Amino acid sequence: MPEGDSVWRAAAQLHAALAGQQLLSSDFRVPRFATLQLGGWTVNEVVARGKHLLMRLQGPADRTPAEQDRLTIHSHLKMEGTWQVYPPGGRWRKPGFTARCVLRTAAADAVGFSLGILEVVRTADEDSVVGHLGPDLLGSDWDLAEAELRIRAAPDVPIGVALLDQRNLAGIGNIYRCEACFLSGVHPAAPVSTVAELPALITHAKVLMEANLSPGRRTTVLNARGVPVGRTPGRPGYWVYRREHQPCLRCGTPVRRGVLANGAGSEERDIYYCPVCQPFPAASADS
Ligand SMILES: [Zn+2]
Known part of the structure; x- marks a missing residue:
């Protein structure tokens, strides 16, 4: 299992690469979300919650009804998982068959390999995936x-x-x-x-x-x-x-x-x- 500081650093790196960027395309290589396409969505922020990663996105205003225009890509690295950031079209350092999520922007590609958990939930429903967690040692609401x-x-x-x-x-x-x-x-x-x-x-x-x-x-x-x-x-x-x-x-x-x-x-x-x-x-x- 990763330590919380690894996940915190991964979130900081992904936030630096993706925040404010519009996705050109998304590719979820898990059956449940295989047909989901988030091209046109904008990454607002990437945060860590304990050992969980939350990428919060906002839908294109002209296409997304207001009540469902916020989605969160929730991932957990578990044993082997990692997110890596590459220049657009850059060569991956991990085998392609282990990729579970590919997010492309004009500035960078973010690829999640061997993720233990990968799912997309409405941001309003984040508690359903991280609400069970106790106080986050690295969180602003540490208690x-x-x-x-x-x-x-x-x-x-x-x-x-x-x-x-x-x-x-x-x-x-x-x-x-x-x-x-x-x-x-x-x-x-x-x-x-x-x-x-x-x-x-x-x-x-x-x-x-x-x-x-x-x-x-x-x-x-x-x-x-x-x-x-x-x-x-x-x-x-x-x-x-x-x-x-x-x-x-x-x-x-x-x-x-x-x-x-x-x-x-x-x-x-x-x-x-x-x-x-x-x-x-x-x-x-x-x-
Ligand atoms: Zn001793």
């Missing part, structure tokens, strides 16, 4: 208290599972899940009820994602001023993620990999943690 409330509603769920549940809060994938738990000294399998500093843990995830909105290698190793120092060649980019058997950057203990059930995708069942910095909570005296 820490609401995210904490949603997570706390299921106190027995492992914190590592709760962080990936996009209904609680939207945008975290496996990397930020593991790294935020490390920075908070919390074992990813610990039940939510044992995590006293939940707001701080969530805030770690948000700060790490925001530090990675600019281009460059993703890293969670920041200095005290929030500058990503983990981009330096030869330095580890992550504290624990995919660093199994390597020494913890804080205490030197070998990092461990474990499996957390109830995770979404198979790749997201893997957790990485330092057994010393992130001890599993001891049973309380009265249990």
Whole structure:
């Protein structure tokens, strides 16, 4: 699964290429929308909502009744998906048979490859596709208290599972899940009820994602001023993620990999943690 920052960057790139542009043609290579033709429609904006991409379009005034002149192309990258922007008629870097959506304008072609979800809904009905999401860590309407409330509603769920549940809060994938738990000294399998500093843990995830909105290698190793120092060649980019058997950057203990059930995708069942910095909570005296 992508992390929310990848989707945010994809939305920013697509917005820069397409916003204000009229589509010369559209080509939806999925059965449900194979006959849909959005040539003449104008892209108003492209935004990310958690890990979902929303391209909002406006119909040609002379042809579209006002009540249905706003459509949203909703996509989700899932495991392998990507959107790429090319100069008009430019040669694709991915195999043509994996293309699911081709949008052509006078300025650029945008091609969505291997998209996990691709559908077109009325903009007024966007809630039917993203309304279930919790507060968006990178959204302008981010609400820490609401995210904490949603997570706390299921106190027995492992914190590592709760962080990936996009209904609680939207945008975290496996990397930020593991790294935020490390920075908070919390074992990813610990039940939510044992995590006293939940707001701080969530805030770690948000700060790490925001530090990675600019281009460059993703890293969670920041200095005290929030500058990503983990981009330096030869330095580890992550504290624990995919660093199994390597020494913890804080205490030197070998990092461990474990499996957390109830995770979404198979790749997201893997957790990485330092057994010393992130001890599993001891049973309380009265249990
Ligand atoms: Zn450690």
